[in-house]
Amino acid sequence: xxxxxxxxxxxxxxxxxxxxxxxxxxxxxxxxxxxxxxxxxxxxxxxxxxxxxxxxxxxxxxxxxxxxxxxxxxxxxxxxxxxxxxxxxxxxxxxxxxxxxxxxxxxxxxxxxxxxxxxxxxxxxxxxxxxxxxxxxxxxxxxxxxxxxxxxxxxxxxxxxxxxxxxxxxxxxxxxxxxxxxxxxxxxxxxxxxxxxxxxxxxxxxxxxxxxxxxxxxxxxxxxxxxxxxxxxxxxxxxxxxxxxxxxxxxxxxxxxxxxxxxxxxxxxxxxxxxxxxxxxxxxxxxxxxxxxxxxxxxxxxxxxxxxxxxxxxxxxxxxxxxxxxxxxxxxxxxxxxxxxxxxxxxxxxxxxxxxxxxxxxxxxxxxxxxxxxxxxxxxxxxxxxxxxxxxxxxxxxxxxxxxxxxxxxxxxxxxxxxxxxxxxxxxxxxxxxxxxxxxxxxxxxxxxxxxxxxxxx
Amino acid sequence: xxxxxxxxxxxxxxxxxxxxxxxxxxxxxxxxxxxxxxxxxxxxxxxxxxxxxxxxxxxxxxxxxxxx
Numbered sequence: 001x002x003x004x005x006x007x008x009x010x011x012x013x014x015x016x017x018x019x020x021x022x023x024x025x026x027x028x029x030x031x032x033x034x035x036x037x038x039x040x041x042x043x044x045x046x047x048x049x050x051x052x053x054x055x056x057x058x059x060x061x062x063x064x065x066x067x068x069x070x071x072x073x074x075x076x077x078x079x080x081x082x083x084x085x086x087x088x089x090x091x092x093x094x095x096x097x098x099x100x101x102x103x104x105x106x107x108x109x110x111x112x113x114x115x116x117x118x119x120x121x122x123x124x125x126x127x128x129x130x131x132x133x134x135x136x137x138x139x140x141x142x143x144x145x146x147x148x149x150x151x152x153x154x155x156x157x158x159x160x161x162x163x164x165x166x167x168x169x170x171x172x173x174x175x176x177x178x179x180x181x182x183x184x185x186x187x188x189x190x191x192x193x194x195x196x197x198x199x200x201x202x203x204x205x206x207x208x209x210x211x212x213x214x215x216x217x218x219x220x221x222x223x224x225x226x227x228x229x230x231x232x233x234x235x236x237x238x239x240x241x242x243x244x245x246x247x248x249x250x251x252x253x254x255x256x257x258x259x260x261x262x263x264x265x266x267x268x269x270x271x272x273x274x275x276x277x278x279x280x281x282x283x284x285x286x287x288x289x290x291x292x293x294x295x296x297x298x299x300x301x302x303x304x305x306x307x308x309x310x311x312x313x314x315x316x317x318x319x320x321x322x323x324x325x326x327x328x329x330x331x332x333x334x335x336x337x338x339x340x341x342x343x344x345x346x347x348x349x350x351x352x353x354x355x356x357x358x359x360x361x362x363x364x365x366x367x368x369x370x371x372x373x374x375x376x377x378x379x380x381x382x383x384x385x386x387x388x389x390x391x392x393x394x395x396x397x398x399x400x401x402x403x404x405x406x407x408x409x410x411x412x413x414x415x416x417x418x419x420x421x422x423x424x425x426x427x428x429x430x431x432x433x434x435x436x437x438x439x440x441x442x443x444x445x446x447x448x449x450x451x452x453x454x455x456x457x458x
Numbered sequence: 459x460x461x462x463x464x465x466x467x468x469x470x471x472x473x474x475x476x477x478x479x480x481x482x483x484x485x486x487x488x489x490x491x492x493x494x495x496x497x498x499x500x501x502x503x504x505x506x507x508x509x510x511x512x513x514x515x516x517x518x519x520x521x522x523x524x525x526x
Contacts, residue, residue: 277502376513383516440509443502 092405094397098390102317105156105229106133107142110314114138117232119158121151123222126168133158133226135170147171147195151222152204154193156229159204160222161195166202173197210323230324233316237303245299274298278443282450290449293335297328298442305385305434309427319437320385322378329378332445337370340452373448377441384437388430395419395426467522475515479508 108115116134123129129149136144142156148170150161174196194201207224209217227235244263251264260268279287279294304319318324346352348366350359398419403412486504490497 277498281502372517376516379516379520380509380513383519436505440505443506444509447506 092397092400094394094401097397098393100155101315101393102320102386102389103155103157104317104321105142106153106158106224106226107136107138107156108229108232108314109140109142109156111312112140114140114142117229118227119151120225120227121149121158121160121222122225123150123160125221126150145172147173147197152195154195154204157206158224158226159193159206160220161202161204162221163202166197171197229314229316230318230321233307233314233318234304234324237300237307237318241299241303271295274439274442278439278446282443282446283453284450286453290335290339290446294442294446297332297445298438301328301381301441302435302438305438306431308385308389309430309434311427315389317385317389319381320389322382325378325382328381328441329374332377332448333371333374336373336445336448336452339449341455343454343456344452373444377444381437381441384433388426388433392423392426392430395423464522468519471515471518471522474518475511478511478515482507482511 106117106119108117116132119129119131119133121129126149129151131148133153135146135148136151136153137146138144138153138156142153144153147161147166149168150166151158152161152173153159178194178196178201179191192203192205194203196202205220205222206217207222208219244267248264248267251261255261255264259265274295275287275291278298279291283290301319304324307313308315308317308319348370349363351362351366354362396419399412399415400406402415403409406412482504486500489500493500
């Protein structure tokens with residue numbers, strides 16, 4: 001090392017000033033663009049009436065009969081909005097904003113541009129509706145100006161107006177959704193977006209979700225089979241990974257016996273790491289049989305985690321979506337339990353060498369464990385990735401909390417510096433988390449498969 | 459009111475997970491200091507155990523979120 005050091009120093013000495021400068025300039029530009037982006041995300045400048053209007057899904061009941069008190073200056077739809085009266089002003093709600101930003105959407109917004117995605121919607125009482133989400137004419141917030149077949153775009157998500165008097169076909173509506181708080185059956189509160197059309201409010205319904213109402217979803221009047229932002233990201237990642245691995249596989253044939261090069265050299269250490277640290281120790285002599293599954297899991301999750309970290313690129317949150325992680329966990333559940341041998345089931349149902357009265361207690365616990373294992377897999381990935389995305393949005397939201405929705409500009413700028421640095425710090429941590437969570441998912445899957453295929457040794 | 463009780467529950471769950479993961483990390487550091495050559499094995503097992511501890515906390519947090 002000592003012999004190389006002077007050589008190295010000499011060669012680097014000349015451009016070092018330039019390099020340092022470039023680093024500072026780059027980080028400065030990044031900081032600047034991040035804060036500009038943060039500001040452009042929330043148009044919460046004080047309105048002409050001097051009153052802040054948070055426009056994200058914070059609470060607030062709709063008031064009727066007080067038209068024109070707030071001028072929605074940057075949207076140019078006063079004529080429509082006036083008919084339904086203004087929304088009650090409400091405080092900026094960082095939590096709701098964060099939830100909005102990590103949600104799946106029917107448009108793909110990259111920076112200020114919205115890219116339409118195809119919508120495949122099915123309502124039992126109307127049949128299929130297939131159209132591009134560009135028909136909604138969404139604004140920067142993902143709120144559509146146009147209702148198509150009773151479907152409206154509210155904050156990027158397709159919702160449906162259930163009122164039968166609302167006309168079919170393409171209808172121009174006041175695009176600002178009005179939020180109404182409604183008591184749910186279990187005592188909690190739920191917010192329902194309402195659409196203003198010809199001075200009347202029409203409540204809109206969310207799409208059906210299979211969560212049985214646990215997260216406020218359930219079966220509603222329509223089903224959404226669209227290519228949403230998450231689906232598009234998944235297809236993109238699928239294409240990228242297929243291309244990468246097929247070309248790498250080809251490279252092993254054409255460059256047989258030579259040192260790995262390019263992408264091959266980048267992927268090979270990761271591949272070998274998972275093979276040697278995860279597959280071989282946990283799976284014993286059967287490791288080759290399960291290696292493709294483990295690799296597919298690892299690289300799919302890692303690629304989605306990393307893709308979600310790229311700023312300004314739509315911020316797709318695929319691995320932070322409960323449905324996606326649930327499917328991954330179900331596949332793991334099936335693989336583990338279908339490959340389980342006699343020994344595995346014996347140790348769950350009637351473990352040998354244990355007194356009978358203990359078996360009565362242990363068997364239900366073990367049976368529960370069979371289902372809890374994939375459930376924790378699902379929740380761990382979902383919670384880690386979602387939390388990472390939310391924390392970043394909340395750090396940015398701090399600017400609006402401390403600047404009091406843009407009234408106190410000085411405090412806003414002051415907080416902007418701090419929260420930009422915090423966000424950058426969190427993004428670094430999230431890169432680590434992206435790798436760790438993909439690794440943990442794979443290693444736990446490997447250990448479950450290993451436990452299920454272990455041979456009896458007694 | 460329900461929300462704030464759920465928040466307390468989340469906090470308690472995080473305390474438990476924090477103690478657990480802290481102990482795992484601390485012991486792993488001690489183990490690495492004693493046997494630096496076994497760092498690979500220790501790290502893999504550390505992450506695995508931390509993930510298991512975290513799983514219990516995550517279930518608690520999701521439950522707290524659900525009952526809100």
